[in-house]
Amino acid sequence: MSNDTTTRTKSAGVAPEKSDRTFWGWLSVWTPYTALMKLVTASPRRQFVILAAFPILWVLTQHLGPMLQMLRVSLTDAYPVAPGVEQHFTLDNYARFFGERIFWQPFFRTLIFAGTLTFCTLILTFPVAYFLARHVSRRNQLLMLLLLLIPFWVGEIVRTYAIMILLGNTGAVNLVLKWFGLIDRPIPFMYTSFSMGIGIVYLTALYMLLPLYSALEKLPKSYGEAAADLGAGAWTRFRRVTLPLTLEGISSGCTLVFLISTGFYATPVLLGGPSTTVFSETIAGFFHVAGDEWPTGAAFATIMFVTAMLLTGIFQKLMYALRKGDTK
Numbered sequence: 001m002s003n004d005t006t007t008r009t010k011s012a013g014v015a016p017e018k019s020d021r022t023f024w025g026w027l028s029v030w031t032p033y034t035a036l037m038k039l040v041t042a043s044p045r046r047q048f049v050i051l052a053a054f055p056i057l058w059v060l061t062q063h064l065g066p067m068l069q070m071l072r073v074s075l076t077d078a079y080p081v082a083p084g085v086e087q088h089f090t091l092d093n094y095a096r097f098f099g100e101r102i103f104w105q106p107f108f109r110t111l112i113f114a115g116t117l118t119f120c121t122l123i124l125t126f127p128v129a130y131f132l133a134r135h136v137s138r139r140n141q142l143l144m145l146l147l148l149l150i151p152f153w154v155g156e157i158v159r160t161y162a163i164m165i166l167l168g169n170t171g172a173v174n175l176v177l178k179w180f181g182l183i184d185r186p187i188p189f190m191y192t193s194f195s196m197g198i199g200i201v202y203l204t205a206l207y208m209l210l211p212l213y214s215a216l217e218k219l220p221k222s223y224g225e226a227a228a229d230l231g232a233g234a235w236t237r238f239r240r241v242t243l244p245l246t247l248e249g250i251s252s253g254c255t256l257v258f259l260i261s262t263g264f265y266a267t268p269v270l271l272g273g274p275s276t277t278v279f280s281e282t283i284a285g286f287f288h289v290a291g292d293e294w295p296t297g298a299a300f301a302t303i304m305f306v307t308a309m310l311l312t313g314i315f316q317k318l319m320y321a322l323r324k325g326d327t328k
Contacts, residue, residue, distance in 0.1 A: 141217075
């Protein structure tokens with residue numbers, strides 16, 4: 001009698017009484033669920049398509065879609081279009097950048113700033129990543145990473161204001177220097193290239209630190225020990241062993257920091273001055289006026305985006321060639 005009941009229960013798509021104890025046990029033998037799982041996992045290609053559908057959709061709608069819309073706007077003579085006005089496609093917005101040299105200075109300043117600050121961020125964060133990955137026990141590495149991540153839990157504006165408080169005329173840096181008797185009057189750190197550089201390095205340090213830490217953490221310590229046994233000094237071990245094997249992390253970190261640095265807006269506005277105007281401020285200026293200037297701002301943003309991507313592509317090619325040469 002019990003066997004007949006169990007058979008009828010299974011045929012009706014209802015879990016047996018023993019499997020009814022948990023939700024997952026009931027779900028695993030539910031006929032519609034098992035049929036759906038068989039359909040989903042029928043082939044590796046189908047599994048890939050289902051798993052990749054949401055990330056691809058996210059990239060298309062949240063990243064590629066806005067970029068294509070900005071490109072479309074940059075090719076028009078007016079946006080948004082007033083009622084009854086016909087919209088025309090034109091290249092005048094791009095010609096304006098190449099025809100008026102006044103826009104070249106903030107453009108090249110942005111690229112130089114981004115490249116210089118990327119290098120500075122690498123120099124400052126590499127020792128931290130090295131110490132964390134090579135000299136801190138695995139048990140404490142997670143705690144140290146958490147402590148380093150805490151400042152990045154707040155927004156960009158809050159952290160920028162923290163830099164302003166530190167570098168102001170009555171800020172902590174000037175107060176400490178005055179307390180030690182090194183200065184009589186406050187040093188005007190604010191609204192200079194120095195203050196803007198400090199702010200951007202502080203905001204982008206995490207994007208450099210994590211790739212470097214990941215690359216250094218995977219590097220076996222036995223490599224350095226073997227080099228030391230062969231008579232290599234500390235600098236030689238770093239130059240011939242550590243640095244070549246962490247080029248991938250360096251490449252990833254520099255790419256992230258450079259791309260992010262070219263797009264900062266709030267930090268240069270708050271920490272910079274008239275002599276440190278970057279291209280993002282120029283672009284924003286077009287969007288703060290009438291709609292006729294929006295296509296120009298979109299064109300300038302496209303120029304900066306394409307230039308940054310080309311430079312990072314060249315950098316990645318050089319780093320790949322360097323890594324390939326080191327492996328030979």
